[in-house]
Amino acid sequence: MTRTTESITPELYAYLVAQGEPVDAVLTDLAEETARLFPDRKGMQIGPEQGTFTTLLTRISGARDAVEIGTFTGYSSLCIARGLPEDGRLLALDISEEWTSVARRYWERAGVADRITLELGPALDSLRALPQEPQFDLAFVDADKEGYVSYWEELVPRMRPGGVLLADNTLSHGRVVKESETSPAVQGIRDFNAHLLGDDRVTQVLLPIGDGLTLALKN
Numbered sequence: 001m002t003r004t005t006e007s008i009t010p011e012l013y014a015y016l017v018a019q020g021e022p023v024d025a026v027l028t029d030l031a032e033e034t035a036r037l038f039p040d041r042k043g044m045q046i047g048p049e050q051g052t053f054t055t056l057l058t059r060i061s062g063a064r065d066a067v068e069i070g071t072f073t074g075y076s077s078l079c080i081a082r083g084l085p086e087d088g089r090l091l092a093l094d095i096s097e098e099w100t101s102v103a104r105r106y107w108e109r110a111g112v113a114d115r116i117t118l119e120l121g122p123a124l125d126s127l128r129a130l131p132q133e134p135q136f137d138l139a140f141v142d143a144d145k146e147g148y149v150s151y152w153e154e155l156v157p158r159m160r161p162g163g164v165l166l167a168d169n170t171l172s173h174g175r176v177v178k179e180s181e182t183s184p185a186v187q188g189i190r191d192f193n194a195h196l197l198g199d200d201r202v203t204q205v206l207l208p209i210g211d212g213l214t215l216a217l218k219n
């Protein structure tokens with residue numbers, strides 16, 4: 001019988017989260033404040049186990065220079081920043097002043113604000129304005145799904161060999177395999193996943209973490 005990943009029930013998910021490193025007060029408060037201020041948007045934030053995974057991966061990879069596309073209220077950026085060394089740098093890209101103003105407060109509270117530069121504006125413009133040379137050790141993509149392929153094409157040449165790329169929501173809540181789902185966001189993810197299959201600059205795996213997390217290594 002072929003092995004598959006276990007289906008995660010809400011009960012099993014709660015157990016899984018409870019077995020990980022406990023989430024500290026800063027991240028707990030950030031998740032709670034996000035849910036209070038933006039109840040319709042709280043699902044955009046990565047979950048606690050993905051946050052810990054991101055911090056660990058940042059540390060394991062030895063990343064010093066990181067970039068995030070899609071910051072929202074700062075949960076994932078805080079997790080990346082915590083995995084960086086003290087002289088590490090994270091460039092955080094987003095279009096929303098309102099959402100990222102929450103992020104700024106929590107970066108201060110967590111003592112990592114000096115590692116993070118926030119740039120507001122369309123992320124594609126921000127990426128294209130960067131020098132076209134390898135400069136990042138880690139990238140996290142979590143913005144508009146229609147833009148993933150374009151972000152990827154700007155990112156890969158700017159990654160150092162051995163650099164780590166992460167892309168969130170690559171299962172689209174299961175909609176990637178439903179033919180009736182034709183929204184631009186779902187199609188954007190399908191296009192992205194197919195794009196990576198033909199990309200021999202990287203080696204990648206799609207992990208069943210959160211809503212699907214693609215992990216790739218720049219060869």
Ligand SMILES: C[S@@+](CC[C@H](N)C(=O)[O-])C[C@H]1O[C@@H](n2cnc3c(N)ncnc32)[C@H](O)[C@@H]1O
Nearest residue numbers: 044045046070072075076094095122123143144
């Ligand atoms: C799913 S949320 C990011 C969640 C965040 N990574 C976290 O874990 O809390 C997506 C973010 O992408 C931003 N975004 C959407 N389109 C964008 C664009 N064209 N350029 C930059 N940011 C964009 C939104 O403002 C939003 O904050």
